[in-house]
Amino acid sequence: MSSIQEQMRARARELLTRGEVKMVIGWEKGTFWYLSPPAFITEPQDCDRLVWDEFCTNNLAKYLLDYKLAEEKIALFVKGCDARGIVRLLQDNQIDREKVYLIGIKCPGVRDGRQAAALGEERRSEVPLAEKCRYCTHPEPVIYDELLQEDGGAAIREAAGAQEGRFAEVARVEAMSPDERYAFWTGAYDRCLRCYACRNICPACNCRECIFDRSQSGWCGKQMSRSENMFFAITRAMHVAGRCIECGECERVCPEGLPIMALNKKIIKDLNELFGEYEAGVDLEARPPLGQYKLDDPEEFH
Ligand code: SF4
Ligand code: SF4
Ligand code: SF4
Structure with a gap:
């Protein structure tokens, strides 16, 4: 062959x-x-x-x-x-x-x-x-x-051996105290260059116009500061929530080696616990958990 x-x-x-x-x-x-x-x-x-x-x-x-x-x-x-x-x-x-x-x-x-x-x-x-x-x-x-x-x-x-520990890093961060977690994430994202390589490589980041390219939007600036970087980190992660296919490309291309997958996987783990097991990008017919809503949803919508 x-x-x-x-x-x-x-x-x-x-x-x-x-x-x-x-x-x-x-x-x-x-x-x-x-x-x-x-x-x-x-x-x-x-x-x-x-x-x-x-x-x-x-x-x-x-x-x-x-x-x-x-x-x-x-x-x-x-x-x-x-x-x-x-x-x-x-x-x-x-x-x-x-x-x-x-x-x-x-x-x-x-x-x-x-x-x-x-x-x-x-x-x-x-x-x-x-x-x-x-x-x-x-x-x-x-x-x-x-x-x-x-x-x-x-x-x-x-x-390479066993494929275990998909959420091991998430569990490690979850076990930290709030202060330790804050130090972990700020320590990482203080180094973020806002180069957007993580966004550009991501198949789930496919908006025609990205909020981070709209400097006049009033939501975010271009500054590399702790608050701006954290806003970017959380917004990027939430925009792929329920849609991240775990391809790891964002983390692979990050020039600063930031633990981006820990954030993605935290959201995947939480969604699995809240809405049931779901793997994005596997079944064309299955709607992502945050990609649908019902008018009679028992939770209030704000
Ligand atoms: S792991 Fe998720 S967030 Fe990262 S590039 Fe792949 S789809 Fe995008
Ligand atoms: S399909 Fe992608 S993530 Fe899976 S083993 Fe191959 S390269 Fe790695
Ligand atoms: S690839 Fe890394 S350094 Fe660049 S914007 Fe994303 S998290 Fe920040």
Whole structure:
């Protein structure tokens, strides 16, 4: 059986040559051995740029927003988390299902690019599993048009051991005293640069106009101060409440290494406890807990 990478290149070439899609989005090698950034392929002869390795980390779903007004169909390779991102965008009416062709990949897990850079290429096999994959509940795509066959490659996730502790960091922070918690969060968000990388990479952050780009809104300013940063942190987290697909991309790209997933997961945990178990981006038909309301809701609506 051919490798996933060979299958990816062959299918991309086929789809572009037949004119079935205008573009294929996958991953390619760039400047660094420990990163495989997104690739946007429009010519069949460029399909050999596509790679599949343990650093194909980026969630590709978000990039579809750049082409949401395009007439032609776009093909996209989807791991489990990319596919959940697609469900997110479909549920938010951001993309048209007819205009995307999804090629699923059963994901073995990816490795941590930052730690890879620190360890060096000679120790490539020792690079740990990416944090986001440690607690991944859906490594196989939840939505696709075709699924690539497995190539028998080593499952990085399985080699890394038990997938436990999805809410361990949340429990650790919850166990702190109020003062300790305040020190924990302010200590983190005092370092926030307001670069918005966490927002820009997020498939759930897909508003046409973001509140943080509206400096005249009166809600928030551009200042890097504790109160502004905390307002940003809480607003971003609440805007993805019930919709966060746990792809971990926000935390991965944060240049300050802030514990963004602890905040996301705190909200996921609370929603599960308040409204019952729910996983965002898994079931196209299931409405997010905060995405619906009833007029006869027993709680008052303020
Ligand atoms: S989060 Fe899951 S689907 Fe995404 S890269 Fe990690 S193991 Fe693969
Ligand atoms: S908030 Fe973070 S983990 Fe959640 S969907 Fe957005 S990028 Fe992914
Ligand atoms: S990526 Fe990190 S530093 Fe940048 S805005 Fe988000 S939390 Fe702040």
